[in-house]
Every structure is written in structure tokens, then in C-alpha cells.
Amino acid sequence: MNKTSCFSPAHILLPAENIPLEQWGCVACDQFTSDRSYWEKAARTAAGSPSTLNLVLPEVYLEESGVTGRIQKIHETMDDYLRTVLTRAVDGFIYVERTEQSGRIRQGLVGKIDLEAYSYAEGAQPEVRPSEHTVESRIPPRMAVRRGASLETPHVMMLADDPDCTLIEPIGAKKDALRKVYEGELMLGGGHIAGWAVEDPALLAQIDTALQGLGRQEVFDARYPQARGAAPLTLAVGDGNHSLASAKAYWEELKQTLPPEQQADHPARWCLAEVCNVHSPAIEIEPIxxxxxxxxxxxxxxxxxxxxxxxxxxxxxxxxxxxxxxxxxxxxxxxxxxxxxxxxxxxxxxxxxxxxxxxxxxxxxxxxxxxxxxxxxxxxxxxxxxxLPPFDKSDLFKGVVMGGVLPRKTFSMGHAEEKRYYIECRKIKE
Structure with missing residues (x-):
């Protein structure tokens, strides 16, 4: 396995099997930002059971007093869940199938993004790039949660420009041979979700080969002839841009305090995310x-x-x-x-x-x-x-390649209930 891959296997933590998925999983913190009643219903749904709702700070509460106390409670809950709740693990990727309101099934792979292969700096051309302009004022509140956190749980969704379906779909074709690690309904209309462990070394190597292929210079040049010779783009952020940016900002801050040998493998150097194929029929990109x-x-x-x-x-x-x-x-x-x-x-x-x-x-x-x-x-x-006119999927990568990033709030991937729910966790403290 190529250790420097921009997206690689991870030690992914999951709750004990007896914890109901409908109470454990919770929608991304940046949804329903004007709808406090949604989050009150979520709290009632999760009551009495461990829940990722207790590991995140919904943005609807950011303007309130007592945010510091909330963040402290989040950190304490993380430490408690690490000891008592997150008793199962996958060493590899998790292949995910999410059934949307339309009935279409969205396929994805959960693994870890190397923050050294990503930058949101204006004009930077790393392997992993934001698709939209990053508003830096949105980073500090999320940094406050990540700073001092022992765990992360992802709502970042990355996109691969994979028209030949080399990365994710071949894993889905073999799901019957994989160990299912969760399945159930998501709270408040989130639909159905199932996940399978991808740990077989041959499958891990296959994923890495496909990923390396997507990032090859000749593949990039053929796809974007106007940008021939520019640094290839392997993955673009589809959703959760500011969460990934916050993980990067925290890593850059932490890195300054670490000796080089610790920088190479400190867990905070990576961020858990789900990668989807932008060409999947289940990925609907709508203009904003x-x-x-x-x-x-x-x-x-x-x-x-x-x-x-x-x-x-x-x-x-x-x-x-x-x-x-x-x-x-x-x-x-x-x-x-x-x-x-x-x-x-x-x-x-x-x-x-x-x-x-x-x-x-x-x-x-x-x-x-x-x-x-x-x-x-x-x-x-x-x-x-x-x-605005319908958003052509090929415009997403073309816009990032040709324009650096797309303008802020260019597109939306699906309805609010179809955003990623927090399920998987990963330790980010040594």
C-alpha cells in the first residue's frame, strides 16, 4: 500500500452492535442552520442512547452563549465513547450504500484524506482541492471543537472524476463477500444506509491502483486539454468544505509543535471522509x-x-x-x-x-x-x-481545474436530509 496516497485505509471505529443506528447517526452540523426545531427533534430522537449528536456542535447554536461549555462537554463525551461505546473497528475502508429519497443508491468509500495532499490556499494546486471558495471566518468555531478532541466523525464528501467507474463500483460488485458492519434507518427522514468492511489486502491494493490512475498526468491532460501540464487533481471536495479546511488548519497548527518523525504519522495528519464518483446517477448536483x-x-x-x-x-x-x-x-x-x-x-x-x-x-x-x-x-x-441553469457534473471538475475554485455556494448535492450522517469515528489524538 502506497503510504503517501491522498486517500488511504484507516482504523475506523464503530459503536457496539446493540446501539440503534437511528439514534447513533446524526446529520451534518451545518444543515438546518435556521431551524432550531429540527435539532430539538434530533435531541429527542437520540435521547437515552449514545449518539454522534453528542460529538458535534450544530451550527444553529453557534451564536448562543455557553458554546465553550458545549465544546467541553463534546470533548468529555468523546473520551467516554472511546472507552465505552466505540468497541468495534475496521482496518481498511468502509463501502457505503445510502438509499436516497428518490430510491437511488449512492455508493461511497470511507477512508482517510492526507491533509498534506490538500490545501484551501488561493491558487494552490494540490492533489486534493476544495471545489468552492473557503470562507476563512467559518473555520475558527470548527477548529475550537477539533482542538482538544480525541475523536473525529466525518460529514466530508469527496468527489472523484471517474467516468470509467474504476474506484468504488468494483468494490460494490463484491459486497456480498464483505463483512457488513452496519445497516438501518437514519433519523428524521435520512433514509436507509448500510456499510461493509473492506479489509482484504487485494481490494485495498485495487483501490490504491485506481486512485493512482485517476491522478496520472496523462489522464488529467486528456480530460482537461486546456490545462495540459498543470498539476493533476485527484479528488475535489463535494460537501463539508469547511470541515476539511478546519482539519487542515488544526493540523498546520499542531504540526509546528511536533518533531519531524511525529509529523509523519500523527493521526491528526488525516481526516476521515467519504469518496463518491461524481458520475454516479445518485449524485445530483443542483445549482444554488x-x-x-x-x-x-x-x-x-x-x-x-x-x-x-x-x-x-x-x-x-x-x-x-x-x-x-x-x-x-x-x-x-x-x-x-x-x-x-x-x-x-x-x-x-x-x-x-x-x-x-x-x-x-x-x-x-x-x-x-x-x-x-x-x-x-x-x-x-x-x-x-x-x-441559474442546471449544473453539468463535468463543470464541477472543469471549474476547479480552470478557475482554481468555484464561486462560493455554486452547487448543492442533494436535499438537506441526504447530506452525510455522522456514523464512523477515528481517533485523532495519540
Missing amino acids: HRVLFNVDCGAVLLALIAWSDSHNAGICFGDARQQSFTLAGPHVANVLSFEHPVAPLTVGTIDAFIEYFMARHIEARVDYVHDEPAVRALCKQGGVAFL
């Missing part, structure tokens, strides 16, 4: 639309035309040009397009205009909404929306 509030639709349209003229972006009515979108207000909706866009993807060109507009209209507010019916409802209430 932009909605402006406290503005007049006509004024936005006039400003857009003026901005386009000053940037030679070539705005026009209709979808005949390169980048088309719908500008929708309370009473009217128009399809517009740019002939000479200022960014590789439509969302980047729109965001450049919104930044310009917001700087000149301090009363305006912007929100990011990924559900089109919800956007249309906001327009009826006075919002002015930029409805």
Missing part, C-alpha cells in the same frame, strides 16, 4: 440560485446592463449566448445571457455583478437558495432572483 432582497427588479436589470457594458460582458435577451440564466422578480421573469462572460461558469459572472451591485446598494441583501420552487415563492414576496 441567488435572491436579492430590498431591491427593485427594474433597477437590478438596469444596473446589470450598465455593469455588462462596462465589463464588455455582452448581456442580451434570450438564451442564445454562452451563459444563460433567468432574472425573476415579483411580476416578471426574463431569460438573459452573456456573450462575453467574465468567469468560466455562469454563477461566477452573476456573482461578479452581485458584488458590484451590493457595493452600490447598502440596503440590498443576498441569500443563496437551491430549491427553485422556494426561489419562485421568494420572488412573489418581493425578491429578485437569478435562477
Whole structure:
């Protein structure tokens, strides 16, 4: 096994078999951030049983007093679970099948990402990259949880650009020969999930070979001829961008205190994550639309035309040009397009205009909404929306390769209940 692989087998900890999965698993902490009732229901569901809910800090509570006390309790619970709850382990990967609301099955592999092969620094070209711009102000609260934590539990989902299905699907084809380590329903509409241990050395070698193949220079050059010769991209972050960034920031901080021999194999150098194939039919990538509030639709349209003229972006009515979108207000909706866009993807060109507009209209507010019916409802209430076109999966990797990162909040992977649930754990303290 290549020890320097960017994604490798891990010592993965699981709760005792008698602990109900529906109480143990909990949705990613950055979901339902405006819906306190969801987290109150989650607490009632988990009550009386060990739960990963007790190992994370839901972001809905970040603005409250008592956060420091919450984090201290999280750390104490981690130490307790390590001793009394996490009694099973997998040495390798876990192959995961998650049944979504649509009935489609999302396949994934849980293992550990080498944080030395990843960077969120602007302009960096490591093997593992964020797909979206990292907002550094979102890192400190998560760092506070990770600093002093004995455990991690992942909601990071990585994506591989694997059109030939070499990495994950061959493991799924052999699942009947693997040891099933969990199966059940996830709380509050999260759907069904099952996981199998992948520990056979031949399968581990097969995964590593596939991963090395995805990161080969000639494969990269053939797929992205416009970027020929640039550093290859093996994995991109699909979900959990700021969680992976926080793990990296903590590792960089900790690394300064360690001698070189400890830096090479300290457990905090890695971060547990699930890798999925972006080409899987179960991976739905939807655009996140932009909605402006406290503005007049006509004024936005006039400003857009003026901005386009000053940037030679070539705005026009209709979808005949390169980048088309719908500008929708309370009473009217128009399809517009740019002939000479200022960014590789439509969302980047729109965001450049919104930044310009917001700087000149301090009363305006912007929100990011990924559900089109919800956007249309906001327009009826006075919002002015930029409805973005369907997101082409190949645009995700192309956007990262050509543009460095995609603009913040470019896409969403599935509905909130379909985000990754915390199940697996890994020790990050020596």
C-alpha cells in the first residue's frame, strides 16, 4: 500500500452492535442552520442512547452563549465513547450504500484524506482541492471543537472524476463477500444506509491502483486539454468544505509543535471522509440560485446592463449566448445571457455583478437558495432572483481545474436530509 496516497485505509471505529443506528447517526452540523426545531427533534430522537449528536456542535447554536461549555462537554463525551461505546473497528475502508429519497443508491468509500495532499490556499494546486471558495471566518468555531478532541466523525464528501467507474463500483460488485458492519434507518427522514468492511489486502491494493490512475498526468491532460501540464487533481471536495479546511488548519497548527518523525504519522495528519464518483446517477448536483432582497427588479436589470457594458460582458435577451440564466422578480421573469462572460461558469459572472451591485446598494441583501420552487415563492414576496441553469457534473471538475475554485455556494448535492450522517469515528489524538 502506497503510504503517501491522498486517500488511504484507516482504523475506523464503530459503536457496539446493540446501539440503534437511528439514534447513533446524526446529520451534518451545518444543515438546518435556521431551524432550531429540527435539532430539538434530533435531541429527542437520540435521547437515552449514545449518539454522534453528542460529538458535534450544530451550527444553529453557534451564536448562543455557553458554546465553550458545549465544546467541553463534546470533548468529555468523546473520551467516554472511546472507552465505552466505540468497541468495534475496521482496518481498511468502509463501502457505503445510502438509499436516497428518490430510491437511488449512492455508493461511497470511507477512508482517510492526507491533509498534506490538500490545501484551501488561493491558487494552490494540490492533489486534493476544495471545489468552492473557503470562507476563512467559518473555520475558527470548527477548529475550537477539533482542538482538544480525541475523536473525529466525518460529514466530508469527496468527489472523484471517474467516468470509467474504476474506484468504488468494483468494490460494490463484491459486497456480498464483505463483512457488513452496519445497516438501518437514519433519523428524521435520512433514509436507509448500510456499510461493509473492506479489509482484504487485494481490494485495498485495487483501490490504491485506481486512485493512482485517476491522478496520472496523462489522464488529467486528456480530460482537461486546456490545462495540459498543470498539476493533476485527484479528488475535489463535494460537501463539508469547511470541515476539511478546519482539519487542515488544526493540523498546520499542531504540526509546528511536533518533531519531524511525529509529523509523519500523527493521526491528526488525516481526516476521515467519504469518496463518491461524481458520475454516479445518485449524485445530483443542483445549482444554488441567488435572491436579492430590498431591491427593485427594474433597477437590478438596469444596473446589470450598465455593469455588462462596462465589463464588455455582452448581456442580451434570450438564451442564445454562452451563459444563460433567468432574472425573476415579483411580476416578471426574463431569460438573459452573456456573450462575453467574465468567469468560466455562469454563477461566477452573476456573482461578479452581485458584488458590484451590493457595493452600490447598502440596503440590498443576498441569500443563496437551491430549491427553485422556494426561489419562485421568494420572488412573489418581493425578491429578485437569478435562477441559474442546471449544473453539468463535468463543470464541477472543469471549474476547479480552470478557475482554481468555484464561486462560493455554486452547487448543492442533494436535499438537506441526504447530506452525510455522522456514523464512523477515528481517533485523532495519540
